[in-house]
Amino acid sequence: MSQVIALVDDDRNILTSVSIALQQEGFVTRVYSDPALALRAISDSPPDLGVFDIKMPGMDGMELLRRVREFSTIPVIFLTSKDDELDEALGLAMGADDYISKPFSQRLLIARIRALLRRQELARGEAVATDEEEAPLLERGRLTMDPARHKVRWDGKDVSLTVTEFLILESLAQRPGVVKTRNQLLDVAYNDDVYVDDRTIDSHIKRIRRKFRSAAPEFDAIETLYGVGYRFDEQ
Structure with missing residues (x-):
């Protein structure tokens, strides 16, 4: 089953281009320009991973992450302003799993998404099946x-x-x-x-x-x- 990525950004050009790139890599994407709408959708049907822009009007990415963390532990990657170390530090401190500074390479973003999903699979014991026993308690x-x-x-x-x-x-x-x-x-x-x-x-x-x-x-x-x-x- 294809993994689902939730993209949240008020820049529709970024949403469109990233969504197309991810779909070409076999992912299912859900795109949201409204963080409040994204929050409701993630609560109703959690994706496998979220990519949140930090600076959005109304509810910023950090507030969105804070609310998501009240009910979900999905991996989250933040998109931050270039060289904004404060955003990066705050985002990671609040529970983000990774960050990428804008402007970014779509190839880099896809690599980070795959790496984080792989880590999650390994943590949950969902990696490609082998003859080995699953990790003990x-x-x-x-x-x-x-x-x-x-x-x-x-x-x-x-x-x-x-x-x-x-x-x-x-x-x-x-x-x-x-x-x-x-x-x-x-x-x-x-x-x-x-x-x-x-x-x-x-x-x-x-x-x-x-x-x-x-x-x-x-x-x-x-x-x-x-x-x-x-x-x-x-x-």
């Missing part, structure tokens, strides 16, 4: 992670994480008590051709903690070692 005290189904639980309660958040937590939980630097976690969370400040990891950790504390207010399993990095405390 990762159980660390009160934490249970199911890489094959992209499921996370704390004390039996479901916690919804994005692909990037899942990869960061999985890296920490694989070796409880071992400190992971920000750069090590960046290597896990992002492709080599994505350049982000290492402090972006801090924002992702805050989001992970906030989500777990919604399920368990006393959650403190991720420990900060100031000036060094983070480690998972098996409880």
Whole structure:
């Protein structure tokens, strides 16, 4: 089945050209020039991935992402203004999985989309079938992670994480008590051709903690070692 990409941009020329390019690559596209309409459509029928422009009238891309993250963990790529580092940092901090600066190459965008969808498939155990057994559960005290189904639980309660958040937590939980630097976690969370400040990891950790504390207010399993990095405390 073809994967569905939601494109949200107030520039109809970009919507048309990107949509045609993606369709030629075998994707199904849904295009929206109105972010509010896009939000309703994504809520009713989530796509496999979203590409959101940041600067749009009415509801900007960051607000759209914030609202989408209330009900969905679909991967999201932001389209940002050229060299606007503030947009990039804020977007990643809010839970975007990648960003591309305008003007951009459609070939680059398609490559990023494929890479992110591939990461999602691997995280969910949906990659091309082999004779190998699916990834086993990762159980660390009160934490249970199911890489094959992209499921996370704390004390039996479901916690919804994005692909990037899942990869960061999985890296920490694989070796409880071992400190992971920000750069090590960046290597896990992002492709080599994505350049982000290492402090972006801090924002992702805050989001992970906030989500777990919604399920368990006393959650403190991720420990900060100031000036060094983070480690998972098996409880």
